[in-house]
Amino acid sequence: MVKRGRIVAFFLLLLLFIGTIGTTIQGVTKDIRLGLDLQGGFEILYNVEPVDEDQVINREVLEATVETIYRRVDSLGISETNVTIEEPSRIRVQLAGIDDQQKARELLSTSARLSFRTIDDEEIRINDQPLKLDFDDESNEPDTEEGEIFNATNLVEGSAKQAFSETNQPLVTLKVKDASDFANVTEKVAALGKGTTSEGLRKNAMVIWLDYTEGDKYVEQVRMEPTEQDFVSAPSVNERLMTQTVQITGDFTIQEAKELADILNAGSLPVNMEELYSTSVGAQFGEQAMNKTIFAGAIGIALIFLYMMMYYRFPGFIASITLSLYIFLILVVFELMNGVLTLPGIAALVLGVGMAVDANIITYERIKEEIKSGKSTMSAFKAGNSRSLATILDANITTLLAAIVLFSFGTSSVKGFATMLIVSILVSFITAVYGSRLLLGIWVKSRFLNKRPGFFGVKKEDIKDIEKGEVVEAKVFGREFDFVKHRKKFFALSIALVILGGSFIAFKGLNLGIDFTSGSRVQILADQSITTEDINEHFDELGIETKKVVISGDNKDIGVVRFDNVLEKDTIAKIKNYFKEEYGSEPNASTVSPIVGQELVKNAIYAVAIASIGIIIYVTIRFEIYFAITSIIALLHDSFFIVALFAITGLEFDITIIAAILTIVGYSVNDTIVTFDRIRENLKLKKRVKTFSELAEIVNKSLMQTLARSINTVLTVVFAALMLLIFGATSITNFSFALVVGLIAGTYSSIFLAAQLWLVWRGSMLKRKPIQYVEKKNTGGPQV
Numbered sequence: 151m152v153k154r155g156r157i158v159a160f161f162l163l164l165l166l167f168i169g170t171i172g173t174t175i176q177g178v179t180k181d182i183r184l185g186l187d188l189q190g191g192f193e194i195l196y197n198v199e200p201v202d203e204d205q206v207i208n209r210e211v212l213e214a215t216v217e218t219i220y221r222r223v224d225s226l227g228i229s230e231t232n233v234t235i236e237e238p239s240r241i242r243v244q245l246a247g248i249d250d251q252q253k254a255r256e257l258l259s260t261s262a263r264l265s266f267r268t269i270d271d272e273e274i275r276i277n278d279q280p281l282k283l284d285f286d287d288e289s290n291e292p293d294t295e296e297g298e299i300f301n302a303t304n305l306v307e308g309s310a311k312q313a314f315s316e317t318n319q320p321l322v323t324l325k326v327k328d329a330s331d332f333a334n335v336t337e338k339v340a341a342l343g344k345g346t347t348s349e350g351l352r353k354n355a356m357v358i359w360l361d362y363t364e365g366d367k368y369v370e371q372v373r374m375e376p377t378e379q380d381f382v383s384a385p386s387v388n389e390r391l392m393t394q395t396v397q398i399t400g401d402f403t404i405q406e407a408k409e410l411a412d413i414l415n416a417g418s419l420p421v422n423m424e425e426l427y428s429t430s431v432g433a434q435f436g437e438q439a440m441n442k443t444i445f446a447g448a449i450g451i452a453l454i455f456l457y458m459m460m461y462y463r464f465p466g467f468i469a470s471i472t473l474s475l476y477i478f479l480i481l482v483v484f485e486l487m488n489g490v491l492t493l494p495g496i497a498a499l500v501l502g503v504g505m506a507v508d509a510n511i512i513t514y515e516r517i518k519e520e521i522k523s524g525k526s527t528m529s530a531f532k533a534g535n536s537r538s539l540a541t542i543l544d545a546n547i548t549t550l551l552a553a554i555v556l557f558s559f560g561t562s563s564v565k566g567f568a569t570m571l572i573v574s575i576l577v578s579f580i581t582a583v584y585g586s587r588l589l590l591g592i593w594v595k596s597r598f599l600n601k602r603p604g605f606f607g608v609k610k611e612d613i614k615d616i617e618k619g620e621v622v623e624a625k626v627f628g629r630e631f632d633f634v635k636h637r638k639k640f641f642a643l644s645i646a647l648v649i650l651g652g653s654f655i656a657f658k659g660l661n662l663g664i665d666f667t668s669g670s671r672v673q674i675l676a677d678q679s680i681t682t683e684d685i686n687e688h689f690d691e692l693g694i695e696t697k698k699v700v701i702s703g704d705n706k707d708i709g710v711v712r713f714d715n716v717l718e719k720d721t722i723a724k725i726k727n728y729f730k731e732e733y734g735s736e737p738n739a740s741t742v743s744p745i746v747g748q749e750l751v752k753n754a755i756y757a758v759a760i761a762s763i764g765i766i767i768y769v770t771i772r773f774e775i776y777f778a779i780t781s782i783i784a785l786l787h788d789s790f791f792i793v794a795l796f797a798i799t800g801l802e803f804d805i806t807i808i809a810a811i812l813t814i815v816g817y818s819v820n821d822t823i824v825t826f827d828r829i830r831e832n833l834k835l836k837k838r839v840k841t842f843s844e845l846a847e848i849v850n851k852s853l854m855q856t857l858a859r860s861i862n863t864v865l866t867v868v869f870a871a872l873m874l875l876i877f878g879a880t881s882i883t884n885f886s887f888a889l890v891v892g893l894i895a896g897t898y899s900s901i902f903l904a905a906q907l908w909l910v911w912r913g914s915m916l917k918r919k920p921i922q923y924v925e926k927k928n929t930g931g932p933q934v
Contacts, residue, residue: 156596160589164471171478178478182485184246185492185566187881188440191246192430194258195746196423198239207239207421214420219243222257222413232490241423246490255428255719257413264414265362266300268339269347269355269369269384299335299356302414304328305396310414312407315399320407322398324414329394337390344388358383358398360410376401382410425719426743432736435675439493439879447500450873451477454507454866461862462514464605468590469510469582476506476581483573493882494567494806497874497889502574504867505549505817509582511866512545512824513538514606515859521608524616527601531594535587541827542583544772545820550575551764552816556809559757564809571813631857633901634850634909640902644787651794660797663804664742665750669697670717673738673881674709674729685709692728694721702880716741754808758789761812765819769826776912777826784904785818788895792888806885814892817867821860821900828852829905839921842913849909853901864897 186193198207198215205211212235223231223245232244248254309325326332335356342353357368359381371379383400402410455473458466480499484491517534525533553575557568599605603613623630633640664671674685682699689696689711698712717725722739730736762782769778789811796803829852839845868890875886912921 152598153596156592157598160592160596163589163592167471167475171474175478175481178481178485182481183488183490184436184440185490185495186244186246186429186431186436187493188436188491189247190431190434190436191244191248192255192428193242193244194255194425195236195427196241196243197426197745198241199422199424201420201422205421209235211420212239212241215241215423218419219258221415223254240426244490257409260361260413263361263419264302264305265298265359266335267298267357267359267362267368268342269351269353269357298362299339300332304331308415310411312404312411313397315397319399320402320404321400322402322407322411322414324396324398325394326396329392332394332396333390333392336387339387340389344386352384352386354387355384356387357381358385360413425741427741427746429738429740431738432675434735435673435738438675439881440496443493443496443874443878443882446873446877447496447870449877450500450870451503453869453873454503457862457866457869458507458510461607462510463607464593464599465510465514465517465586465590465607468586468593469507469514471589472510472581472585473503473506475585476577477503479577479581480570480573483577484570487569487573489569490566491570492566493879494564494809494885495570497878497882497885498567498570498574500870500874502571502578504870505820506574506578506582507866508545508820508863509538509542509578510586511859511862512542513583513586515856515862518606518608519855521603521606522612522614524614527594527599527603531591537831539583541824542579544823544827546575546579547768548765548819548823549816551768552761552812552819555757555761555764556812559753559760564805567806567809630854632850633853634846634906637902637906637910640906644899644903647791647794648787651790651797654797655794658797658800660793660803661800663802664712664740665746665805666803668742668744668746669715670713670722670742671740672711672713672722672725674711674733675703675735675737676707676709676733677735678733679706680709681706682709685711688728688732692724694725702883708880716743750805750808754805757808757812758815761815762786765815769819769823773826773830776908777830780904780908780911781819781822781826783907784822784899785815785896787899787903788814788818788892791895792892795891796884796888801884801887804884806882807888810885810888810892813889814896817893818896818899821863821896822904824859825852825856825900825905826908828856829908833921837922840916842916845913845916845921846909849905853905857901860897860901864893868893 198212200207216233216235219233219241220231223233231246232242234242236242243258245254304326306325306327309323311323313321313323315321339354339356345353347353351369351372355368359366361380363380366380368381368384371381372384383398385397385399398410451473455470458469460466462469477499480502489495513534516538517530520530520533521527523530550572553568553571557565557572593599603610674680680701682701685699685701686696694713694717696711697714700710700712702708702710717739722741726736726739762785765785766778766782769781792807792811792814793803796807829849832848832852832855833839836844836848839848871886871889871893874882875890878886
């Protein structure tokens, strides 16, 4: 008799899910912070260096620097700011959603140290001697030898204001701590006389510098264009000025005077900052990338849902419900974490849906097996859930290890991908395992599904008679394959691919991105189709030599330009202004110093090595050392294959490909673990294996039993990755390509390589070390 109350409870739960998601999803997505690549902005990594030899860069100094940076950024009204300290002496600044990136960049880069100096250059002498101003008052210690006579230490903090002169000209006013000190200084400068030097410069000029550096010369800079000058003003001093107010005059606009006052009030940086890495994304680029990637993700997820319902029927429908809940919960958790959603983060979310399906597939395949063996729906449901849980746990922990390593060694955008992947794995346990079990359990316990194998995608003629002891034969597409028989062919194919890939890497090499080689990269978005010749002509006009130009985009409207050298800030500003006027969109620009490039290579090697060690330890604990070593060989095979393919195709190899490789490492081991788990289970059923033929039979049977699961899992994950490749943003095209290839390679190595290697290795030791499992005594617990 069908228990209708349970079915009613299911639909009430379904309505609750739909209502909760429908009424809150807009608020959740609205509150999630978007990364630079989705809304525009820029990121800079600075190396903090001491101002002088005596200064020690410690945590206190770094925190003081961060505080000053925040005050400066606040003056621009930028809400989404992230300034982080990276040990031992680096600061990463991320500013999202700003209109004028160049202005903000200049605001960050200036140290804002005011220096009042005379025109004491080598070419200018008074009686053939450098100007010296000696004060009796020891409270004021001008650096007279180098020309500095007053600095920011003599000024009242936060006293800068934008004001107007008597002629209504914008200027900046400051207050000095001691009016007599300023009076002494002005008296000495005024005494230099009102005449001019042989170069035509006023002798009594007081030059006010912002971030004076050794070697700057007023006599040289005064002849430059105003926009290229580093001094802000050079007023004449004709008399002793007994005042607490200092005026900085110049050819300012009101906005420029206000910005100067804001910088001075924010305070000077207590350190020097050297730019090691920077990347900027125009707002139009960000919006386009987000829209395309969300569209690609939606198609990928829809295909996964459709495939699950077609193949697994009613359980597939349940999986679609729990996966929808899974996506919602991930967004909620990410919002509660105050995480920043990046383009790779969206890719991780979509990929996570495909990987979360794996837990459902493992369980549903088990349930189908039990139904085919002749068990009742209730018994099949219990046995399927019980036997699949340990496999799911092992598979996901190995992927989690790879994600944690990725987070530890990755840069900011890669960290975003890793964070989303970690959250995805953890949330999938709640939804794909327990959520699916709960919802499907309601229907199973209602007895509605009794004697309805079609609801699970099982044909009645495939069900065996359990009382007659009939055994379910593992078949896929109605056939049984002998993989073990052809193992030498698979080994030969893998060896050939390794030799081919190794040859390309050795003789052709990788097309390394600026992440690894250092240099600059500019991505231009045009309002029309463009050619390589168009881009080269533009850069010829700018007088800038390019290394390589690649045209991409659906309408050939994106040009990616590589430079061997790290472009200066002024050069990047010139490029941005030029192409914004030319095409109406500000280009993206990235620069990487050689130091950062070397560190990324080192961190990538560490990441793969540590992930491999972690996986070996875990698999050894859960299985045995032979399983662990062969699984590592398989994942190294997959990683190498991705690298080799990039060498063969010549596609750019950047830091996101490392993220893809580590994801594949986790997935490959995930797939291999599922196969090994079934081999171990069948070995326990056999209890004792003494010959190679017996072991080969068990391995082949295990491969056939898990083949449907392997095919379905790779199909669902590839659906997601393939849609990102076809419809996603250009900036993650190579990343998506690496995922698609790696996912297929991971499935190949699990079926045709890892298990076969284990068979050959373990089989060679059977005579001296046979496999045997002793059945544990029954503890009286419930048996399925």
